[in-house]
Amino acid sequence: MRKDTLKHQGKRLQLAKVVEDKGIRDEKVLDAIKKIPRHLFMDSSFEDHAYQDKAFPIAADQTISQPYTVAFQTEVLQVKKGDMVLEIGTGSGYQTAVLCELGAKVYSIERQLELFKRTKLFLSKIGYRPRYLAFGDGYKGLPDYAPFDRIIVTAGAPFVPNPLLSQLKIGGRMVIPVGKDTQIMTLLERKSETEFEKTEFGNFRFVPLLEDRN
Template sequence: MRKDTLKHQGKRQQLAAVVAGKGITDEKVLDAIKKIPRHLFMDSSFEDHAYQDKAFPIAADQTISQPYTVAFQSEVLQVFKGATVLEIGTGSGYQTAVLCEMGAKVYSIERQQELFKKTRLFLGKIGYRPKYLAFGDGYKGLPEYAPFDRIIVTAGAPFVPKALLSQLKVGGRMVIPVGKNEQIMTLLERRSETEFEKTEFGQFRFVPLLEDKN
């Protein structure tokens, strides 16, 4: 297992400052960025890039999201301690770790088998224990564990999956990037059984949310 050094920790402090400079104010989010060894989530040959504010390729043609994007989604989500959070797209596990660090009970789905196996082992090794990691189709969610306080989608969805809306508690928040090539970060707040309030933020770019095919 690679090490987490004082130098790495110093770089994380700088990264948190960069993210704060772009408008992130949630202390829990910034603390998570300061604490989580992002370089361990990436191939050792890319270690020098780990604390730059940019996305980077990982296994299975996926990416580890830009720290600012992770921070932005986490802040909009308004995670509270003990919140049940459904994450669609485990990926490298970095966002999963941020949510765990913020005190959430995380249920996460990944549809790339190679990535799922790797991330599941890795998160345990560095001390992050999501409630449940699933290999499966993010469009379907995890109805057996629903309803959730929060839902976060970490891949670009061409539309908002109905199954996910139905798994959100009344009073809950869902953050999802919606769109084909470029995505609009979208917040959906469930006001009642039938009503959702929508807020749109700026454009972001994500890898596509893939349907169940392996």
């Protein structure tokens, strides 16, 4: 296991400052960025870049999201301690770790088997314990554990999957990047059984959300 040094910790403080300067105000989110050793979530050949505000490749043609994007989605989600949060796209586990730092009960789904196995092992190694990590189709969510207080989708979806809407508690919030080539960050707040309020933020770029085609 690679080390987390004082140098890394210093770089994290700088990264949190960069993210804050871009408009992130939630202290708990900034604290999570200061605390989580992002370099450990990446291939060692990218370690020098770990604390830049950029996305980088990880296994299975996926990426570890830009820290600002992670912070932005998390801030919009407004996670409270003890919230049940469904994460679609575990990926490297960095966003999962941020949610764990905020005290959420995290349920996460990953579509790529190689990534799922690697991340599951890795998260427990560095002390993050999501409630449940699933290998499966993010479009379907996790109906057995629903309803969720919060749902976060960390890959670009061409549309908002209905199963995810139905798994959101009334009063709950879902953050999802919607669109084909570039995505519009979208917040959906569930007001009643049938009513959702939609707020759109700026454009972001994500790897596509993969559907189980079998």
